[in-house]
Amino acid sequence: MTTVDHLRQVRLGNLRTVLLALVDRPGSRADLAARTGLTKATLSNLAEPLLAGGILVEEPATLAGMGRPSKPLRFHPDGPVAVGAEINVSHLAVETLGLDGETLERRLVPADLRKASARDVLDRVCALIREVTGPRPLLGAGLAIPGVVHDGVVVRAPNLPRLVGEPLALDLSRRLGVEVALDNEANLAALAHLWPRHLAGEDxxxxxxxxxxxxxxxxxxxxxxxxxxxxxxxxxxxxxxxxxxxxxxxxxxxxxxxxxxxxxxxxxxxxxxxxxxxxxxxxxxxxxxxxxxxxxxxxxxxxxxxxxxxxxxxxxxxxxxxxxxxxxxxxxxxxxxxxxxxxxxxxxxxxPLGEFAVVRGAAGLITRRAVQQPERLFA
Known part of the structure; x- marks a missing residue:
């Protein structure tokens, strides 16, 4: 690895550390430095491209006790979002999620999809996604299905047999113009209890x-x-x-x-x-x-x-x-x-997430990747 590559990896690692800290809660440069172990100068260098890219926003200065006013950093309220979509036997659901883990919009529509074709299902999924995303930049989409998934393709789905063998992730990616990650709905519902907060412990x-x-x-x-x-x-x-x-x-x-x-x-x-x-x-x-x-x-x-x-x-x-x-x-x-x-x-x-755990986990799959792999935010 060259020196340039090494420095790039260090910078990405520091970015990841800062973003994970901000997922936990907003903070000033001084607060983030204390929480991450990075210097204030390093924090400032890392924050600038995130601010310029509309990923973070710096709030007005507030005076908390003695010393200089604090200017908290937080994820931009109009920044990029992820969308999660669920194709189930009896319903479709979608949800948009900010990088801070806040739900922005969600929909759940009853539908009997046992005999629906992949094309028909994706038509309806795309229509729902466009309803909830609006004009904000889209980081990507997570797609959940009640079946076994391998390499973006459903290989087994006893209750949705017409979707087996269909390249759902690739087709939806082409329609939306972003990366789509396909996974089993139960796995994504579990992920929603891990990211961005642990709601049920680690086991x-x-x-x-x-x-x-x-x-x-x-x-x-x-x-x-x-x-x-x-x-x-x-x-x-x-x-x-x-x-x-x-x-x-x-x-x-x-x-x-x-x-x-x-x-x-x-x-x-x-x-x-x-x-x-x-x-x-x-x-x-x-x-x-x-x-x-x-x-x-x-x-x-x-x-x-x-x-x-x-x-x-x-x-x-x-x-x-x-x-x-x-x-x-x-x-x-x-x-x-x-x-x-x-x-x-x-x-x-x-x-505590009820019927929306699956779509929250599907969207969370994308936001977690973006935070853990910061290069995705600048792609």
């Missing part, structure tokens, strides 16, 4: 549900994907050997007992909001449907907990919405089946 499983059920496994602060990206397929963990046939070709999978469409069918409801109202009213059919789903889900979660020994399980998506009615049944199965339960109690909590 947990995040379980989310629509028609299918996915689990994002987080170990040591990183999403665990497995060798081929198949890790976390909780929906296809078998809980009844000769049970109900599943779309994956197996039988007795968790999602055939605890998927949202199963819950709605058993409750005699068509939509999640209708189910919530029925549960609030104490409708016995709805209560029984959710309890039975919770028991099946609890068996699957106990299996994951025994495998990965995590201290926290986060219920997200539809499960977060139904958490108060699911909790007891899930907890009961976990208490009786988790082997380490006597030595260490596994927390069961609802995601």
């Amino acid at each position: 947990f499983v995040h379980v989310t549900a629509d028609v299918g059920i996915g689990a994002g496994v987080v170990l040591g602060g990183e999403v665990y994907r497995g060798v081929s990206g198949f890790a976390g397929e909780l929906g296809h963990v078998v809980i009844e050997r000769d049970g109900i046939p599943c779309t994956c070709g197996s039988r007795g999978c968790v999602e055939r007992y605890a998927g949202l469409d199963v819950i709605l069918r058993e409750a005699g409801r068509r939509r999640l909001d209708s189910l919530r109202r029925a549960l609030s009213a104490g409708d016995s059919k709805a209560v029984d449907a959710v309890r039975h789903a919770g028991e099946a889900l609890g068996v699957g979660i106990a299996t994951l907990t025994n495998l990965f020994d995590v201290p926290t399980v986060v219920l997200g998506g539809s499960y977060a919405v139904l958490y108060d009615h699911l909790h007891d049944a899930v907890r009961s199965e976990m208490d009786s089946r988790v082997l380490a339960g006597g030595e260490r109690h596994t927390r069961l909590v609802a995601s």
Whole structure:
């Protein structure tokens, strides 16, 4: 490595340090120097191109106690944004996220996409993205799908078979004119609980549900994907050997007992909001449907907990919405089946991000890359 290359790497490393500090909270040059260990002169040199590029803004000077007035640096309110999009079986969702982790706009549109073509789906996704991004510079897009992803292509999606083999990331990138990163929706929902804030610690499983059920496994602060990206397929963990046939070709999978469409069918409801109202009213059919789903889900979660020994399980998506009615049944199965339960109690909590964890994680995938790889901000 030449001296020039070395100096460039040092500068990029310092930029990354500063940006990560600003993700945590705004600060003056003096404050940032204290928090990062960099000198004030270095901070000033690093800040100038970020200010000139509209990535940061310097607020008016304020006097806090003795000494010179402070001029805090923060991410520019009109600076570049990332967008996250989710293609699911029963809905489309999008969200824009600033570099500071603030949500700017979001949309969730119910839609039955089981038989939709890739072209039709991407047409609708693009229309939603254009609604929420506006005129601000776009850093890139994260795209989430309930299936197994490899090199920007869906290789397995039992509930969205027409999207398998389609180059979704490349097609969407061409339409938007920016880089698009495609990933599994459960992994991205888990990432939303890691970036830009740790919401569930560094070791947990995040379980989310629509028609299918996915689990994002987080170990040591990183999403665990497995060798081929198949890790976390909780929906296809078998809980009844000769049970109900599943779309994956197996039988007795968790999602055939605890998927949202199963819950709605058993409750005699068509939509999640209708189910919530029925549960609030104490409708016995709805209560029984959710309890039975919770028991099946609890068996699957106990299996994951025994495998990965995590201290926290986060219920997200539809499960977060139904958490108060699911909790007891899930907890009961976990208490009786988790082997380490006597030595260490596994927390069961609802995601604070609810139905938007997936799109927040998809957008966060882009903002995290931009902060960790500052050269992307100047591309």
